[in-house]
Amino acid sequence: MATEGQQHPIKIYLLVWGLLFAFSAISYASDYLDDGVFRTSVILLFMILKAAAIVAVFMHMQWERYALIFAILLPPLALMVLMTLMAIEADYAWATRVEYMGEPIAPEPKPPPTHKPHH
Amino acid sequence: MTETTAPGNESIFTATARDWSSDVTTFKGVPWGKAMMWIFLVSDTFIFTCFLVSYMTVRMTVTDPWPNPSEVFALAIPNELFGLQFFESSIPVPLLLIAIMTFVLISSSGTMAMAVNMGYQRNKKGVVLLMVATALLGMTFVGMQIFEWSKLIIDEEVAAWQNPMGAAQFGSFFFMVTGFHGLHVSAGVAYLLIVAWRVGRGHYDHTNFEIVEITGLYWHFVDLVWVFIFALFYLW
Secondary structure (H helix, E strand, C coil): CCCCCCCCCHHHHHHHHHHHHHHHHHHHHHHHCCCCHHHHHHHHHHHHHHHHHHHHHHCCHHHCCHHHHHHHHCHHHHHHHHHHHHHHHHHHHHHHHHHHHCCCCCCCCCCCCCCCCCC | CCCCCCCCCCCHHHHHHHHHCCCCCCCCCCCHHHHHHHHHHHHHHHHHHHHHHHHHHHHHHCCCCCCCHHHHCCEEECCEECCEECCCCCEEECCHHHHHHHHHHHHHHHHHHHHHHHHHCCCHHHHHHHHHHHHHHHHHHHHHHHHHHHHHHHHCCCECCECCCCCCHHHHHHHHHHHHHHHHHHHHHHHHHHHHHHHHCCCCCCCCCHHHHHHHHHHHHHHHHHHHHHHHHHHC
16 A cells, blocks of 8 residues: 555645635625626636636645646546537527527516515 | 456456456556546536536527526525514625535535545544534535525526526526536535545555545535536526
8 A cells, every 4th residue: 555645734725725715705706797808707717716726736636647637637628629619509509590580689587576475 | 467367267247347446557656546536527527517518508599588697596684683673674695695605615625625634644533523524514505505496496486497587498507507516415425424434433544545535536526516607607
């Protein structure tokens, strides 16, 4: 059983824990911003930062050997291709619906139904 | 030399299992169980990404309005409690429950990371306590999710096939994505409790307690998926 354990100072875990709290608070605060490129960027930026912190430190990826890092982190990149293709396809499907089926373009959502008292 | 031929009386199942568990090392210094957990997590990544990509596709395609999650999942802080009045009127806070759920799950990841650390220090009591704390936080998360679902189903009348606020697909994706994640959390709670129990009973005393790290990988993955659901479903 001569496997080396992943032993690291507790301090770094506490640091990342605090960072994740701060990042989540900022993500949550983005809900008070107006919709737009800036808000979307804030959401994506802090999503990526949080994911990176979890994988790198909590899941110990930054201390692993490259053989494992590549085997685990490279295959999911293929999913970016799927996402891109589906975004192109969805854009086309939406345009087709609007063009040929006379669908309304992004109307306002209706308010939730009035709350009925339950007995 | 590694043995490559099976004894004649061995079934193909035993032979296959023996080969897969023979611990021929590609990932140096990585216990076999940990490598296998990583492989499982990669496959789970593909499943969750397929869900999220189909959610993206549908949300980009619908011409019905998509409900604003920040309003749908808002909670009102009551203005009075046990007859004592605190505020003039109740205060609506967007995504309040979701924010609390996020912090609970992050905290559970923190306690899990500590448990792994205790494991490599061979501090069994610390491992058991921290893993049970992690499981309790996980149960809190699932409990809040049950509350969230009930509110959405009963008050907002959203179902997998209907949504009075607009696109019906909102319901199907909400219940599919958060339900599959909640299932992972529930399974994780059971996994944590079983491993904590076995650690406490001394099952892993002859090892380096890498089982705690393997369990931790699964738990951090559940937290990782929530990061993406939180950003892409609730905030977007």
